[in-house]
Structure formats: structure tokens, C-alpha cells
Amino acid sequence: MDDRVFFAAAPRYDAETVDRAVEALLAQLPAAALLGPGKKVLLKPNLLSGTAPERAVTTHPAVVAAVIRAAKRRGVAASDIAVADSPGGPHTAGRVKAAWKISGIAAVCAAEGAVLVAGGAGGEAPRAGGAKRRFTLLEPVLAADVIIDLPKFKTHMMTGLSAATKNLFGCIPGLQKAEWHMRCPKKEDFGDMLVDLLLTVRPSFAVLDAVTAHEGNGPSGGSPRATGFLAASENLLSMDLALCAMAGLAPGQVPYLAAAHGRGLCPAAFDPALAAGETALFKPVEHFRLPDSWRRMNFSDSAPRPVRWAVPAVEKWVAPRPVIDPGRCIGCGRCAEICPQNTIGLKNKKAHIKPKACIRCFCCHEVCPVQAIDTKRFFLFKKL
Numbered sequence: 433m434d435d436r437v438f439f440a441a442a443p444r445y446d447a448e449t450v451d452r453a454v455e456a457l458l459a460q461l462p463a464a465a466l467l468g469p470g471k472k473v474l475l476k477p478n479l480l481s482g483t484a485p486e487r488a489v490t491t492h493p494a495v496v497a498a499v500i501r502a503a504k505r506r507g508v509a510a511s512d513i514a515v516a517d518s519p520g521g522p523h524t525a526g527r528v529k530a531a532w533k534i535s536g537i538a539a540v541c542a543a544e545g546a547v548l549v550a551g552g553a554g555g556e557a558p559r560a561g562g563a564k565r566r567f568t569l570l571e572p573v574l575a576a577d578v579i580i581d582l583p584k585f586k587t588h589m590m591t592g593l594s595a596a597t598k599n600l601f602g603c604i605p606g607l608q609k610a611e612w613h614m615r616c617p618k619k620e621d622f623g624d625m626l627v628d629l630l631l632t633v634r635p636s637f638a639v640l641d642a643v644t645a646h647e648g649n650g651p652s653g654g655s656p657r658a659t660g661f662l663a664a665s666e667n668l669l670s671m672d673l674a675l676c677a678m679a680g681l682a683p684g685q686v687p688y689l690a691a692a693h694g695r696g697l698c699p700a701a702f703d704p705a706l707a708a709g710e711t712a713l714f715k716p717v718e719h720f721r722l723p724d725s726w727r728r729m730n731f732s733d734s735a736p737r738p739v740r741w742a743v744p745a746v747e748k749w750v751a752p753r754p755v756i757d758p759g760r761c762i763g764c765g766r767c768a769e770i771c772p773q774n775t776i777g778l779k780n781k782k783a784h785i786k787p788k789a790c791i792r793c794f795c796c797h798e799v800c801p802v803q804a805i806d807t808k809r810f811f812l813f814k815k816l
Contacts, residue, residue: 434462437665437674437702438709442643443658445485445494450662454498454639457664460709463637466578469507472514474576475499475546476635478584478599479517480651481799482534488646488656491582493536495641495662499580500544510545516572520770520799523606525551554605561631562695564624573603573633581638581668585659585675587650589725589794589807590619591626592686594651595675596638596668600629607770610795614772617791623687627695630668630688637666640675647679647721653803657720661713673702679720725794725807753792753807758782760804767796767805 438460440453458464467473477491485492496515503513519531528550532538541548554568573579583599591598601609616622640663648654665671669692676683683689683701692698707714756767763781768774775789776796783804785796797805 434666435670436706436708437663437667437671437714439707439711439713440662440664441660441710441713442662443660445492445643447494447497450494450498450643451501453662454495454502457639457662457709458502461637461664461666463666464506466636467503467506467508469509470512471508471577472512472575473503473508473578473580474572475513475515475580475582476573476599476603477515477517477537477582478586478594478641479519479528479531479535479537479602481519481801482531483652484534485536486656487652488584488644489586489652490535490537491584491641492643493540495639495643496537496582497540497544499582499639500540500546503580504544511547513544513546514549514572514576515541515546516549516570517602518570518605518609519602520609520795521606521766522769523551552605554608557632559632561634563628563631565628565632567604567629567632568608569603569633570605579633579635581635583638583640584646585640585642586646587648587654587679587721587723587726589649589651589653589723589797590792591623591688592681592722592726593672593675593679593689596640596665596671597626597630597688597692598672599638600633600635600668601626603629603633610770610772612772613791613793613795617773617793619687620691622793623689624691624695626688627691627697630692635668637664638668638671639664640671645717645720649723649725649797649807652798652800653805654721654723657717659717661710667698669698670702670706673698674707674714677702677704678715678717679722680716681722723807753787753790754785754794754797754805755807756783756785756796757804757806760802762802762804764801766799766801770795770799 442453588594
């Protein structure tokens with residue numbers, strides 16, 4: 433596997449700019465040779481929810497379209513190119529179709545002749561590559577010869593970073609994702625699970641949408657941030673390490689990168705010598721905003737050494753947790769529907785959280801369509 437991360441400038445989402453950037457990346461990427469006649473290709477974009485492209489929550493349709501065209505130029509039949517993901521909530525055809533339409537991806541698939549997958553059952557994947565867990569995956573994931581991960585450069589309330597590796601969580605259908613949150617309530621266990629998922633899915637390579645990133649309280653409650661590039665790599669962990677360097681995140685604090693490093697699957701940090709292509713693009717993004725929860729979540733690492741021993745004892749009382757703004761809540765129930773611990777209920781047409789049972793997975797925050805779920809602030813964290 434090639435550990436290099438290739439960069440290409442893409443300041444806009446027009447077809448000419450994105451096509452040129454994608455071709456520049458694939459021309460350098462050895463794994464692009466896997467694309468060819470007779471191959472069944474799966475594109476796995478980030479379809480967190482039905483969100484308009486300008487909010488930078490989902491992979492932009494222009495990037496999806498450009499990768500479809502690149503595959504066709506290499507001899508892959510349009511009918512052999514599938515686009516699939518499982519957004520938050522139940523994996524029903526109606527809900528997934530609506531999300532595809534709002535994201536703009538449905539229109540580009542229709543224009544390019546690619547097969548857009550909506551709903552459908554999954555199957556159990558064989559354990560592979562040293563994975564400790566078994567997963568039920570979307571059927572197109574199991575059927576593909578070549579899997580191309582199409583993540584978005586985003587922050588994440590629980591994991592700090594949502595990019596190449598985290599994007600594979602959408603290969604698990606519907607509410608089974610909530611089940612994995614329940615089975616892995618600690619962020620360390622959840623990160624280790626994502627490593628197993630990476631080893632199981634084994635994508636051929638990733639093409640990252642970072643024309644516009646998503647900063648702040650991601651993956652859906654933050655704001656767009658122009659970053660002006662696309663990136664590609666065969667090694668998803670290497671790509672995510674590079675993005676940590678650019679976003680100002682310590683890789684050891686990103687649960688799945690820490691788990692991968694502990695298992696000997698990646699180094700502790702990105703080696704700048706692995707940046708390739710337009711290497712001037714690999715640089716820190718000035719004042720890139722991390723999630724509010726992230727700064728407080730990692731207090732134990734930055735606390736003064738004499739008091740650090742006490743942090744675990746009080747963590748459950750002071751750790752960040754979701755809180756619902758009743759003034760903004762519309763009572764849609766999506767947060768209750770996805771909550772793995774069933775700690776959210778509706779009362780008087782408003783959502784309410786039972787804080788004692790909350791595992792702080794922030795699934796509710798991800799799926800709220802009106803951003804009515806924020807992070808509870810513990811004032812001493814700011815002081816400390």
C-alpha cells in the first residue's frame with residue numbers, strides 16, 4: 433500500500449476545475465490502475481443527512497460526478513458504477529432517496545448513468561485483515577471489486593475528525609450504526625471498532641472533498657470553510673493523519689488514529705515527506721475551528737500533571753454532553769430515533785434527554801435537521 437497523500441488545487445466546484453483535479457490525483461495514484469472494463473465500482477460519499485451542498489455537510493455532488501467520469505474514462509461501464517451510503521436513522525428507501533435528492537448527488541448520478549442505491553438490506557462481511565469484530569455491511573459494499581471512499585474534510589463532536597476512515601461508518605446500514613455506538617460507548621472502543629471496519633471494508637483508495645471543509649461543531653452543526661483542494665490516498669489512515677496536521681488536531685487524541693497506532697497500523701503522526709502532488713497545499717489551515725466539545729473532551733491530556741489523576745473520577749460529571757434547545761426543537765423525533773441508549777424521548781412535542789444514561793456519542797447532534805442540539809458547557813473547564 434502506498435502511504436503517500438496526493439494533493440491537487442480545486443478552489444471551486446465547477447466541473448472543469450474538479451475534473452482536472454481528480455485526473456491529476458488519479459494519474460499519480462497507483463491504485464487507480466484497478467479501474468477498468470468489467471470492474472464493479474462502488475463510490476462511498478459522505479451522506480450524513482439530507483443537506484444542501486452549500487452547507488458542506490455532505491460530499492459535494494461535483495466531486496461524485498468527477499470520480500464517476502474518471503472511472504468511465506478508464507473503461508468502467510456506467511451501469512457498473514454504484515453510489516451508496518447509509519445516512520443517520522432507519523435505512524429506508526424513502527428516507528435515503530430524499531437525502532440523495534437534497535444533497536444533489538441523485539441528479540449527477542442520473543446525468544452520468546451511475547446506479548444510485550437507496551435502501552436495501554445488508555449482509556455479513558467475512559472477518560479480514562486482522563479485524564476483531566464482524567460487521568453487517570450494505571450489499572453494494574460486499575459486491576464491489578473496487579471501493580472508492582469519497583469523504584468530506586470535517587470536524588466531529590465525538591472523534592475530532594470526520595474524514596476518510598470515519599466515512600466508512602456509513603457502510604453499516606441504518607440503525608445498526610446506533611447499535612455499534614451502544615456496544616462501544618467509550619470513544620476509545622469506538623475508535624478501535626472503526627479500525628476493524630477499515631480492515632473489513634478495505635477500500636481501494638479515497639478521494640477527499642476539501643474544496644470546502646466543515647469546521648466547528650461538525651459533522652453537521654459547524655460551518656463551511658474554504659480550503660480549496662482535493663486529496664487522494666490508498667492509505668486512509670495516512671490521509672487522516674495529514675488532515676490532523678492541517679487542522680491542528682493531535683492524532684493521539686483522535687480515537688481511531690490512536691487505536692490504529694496502538695495496533696501498529698500507522699505512525700503517531702504524519703510524515704511531511706509523504707505529501708505529494710501539489711505539496712504547497714499541505715499546510716496548516718489558519719484558525720481552523722475545532723468542536724467546542726473537543727476542547728473540553730481532551731482536558732485530561734492538557735490538565736496540570738498534579739491533578740490529572742483526578743480527571744477520570746469526575747469525567748462523567750464534567751465531560752461534554754448534548755443539550756437540547758427547546759426554543760429551536762421542532763419535535764421531529766429523529767434524535768430519539770437514532771439514540772443508541774434510548775435516552776431521548778418526546779414530551780409536549782419537544783425532545784428531552786436523560787443525562788445520566790447519555791454516552792456522549794453525539795448521534796443526536798448529527799441528525800438534528802434544525803441544529804437544536806448543542807453541547808453542555810461546564811464552566812470550570814474554561815477556567816482550567
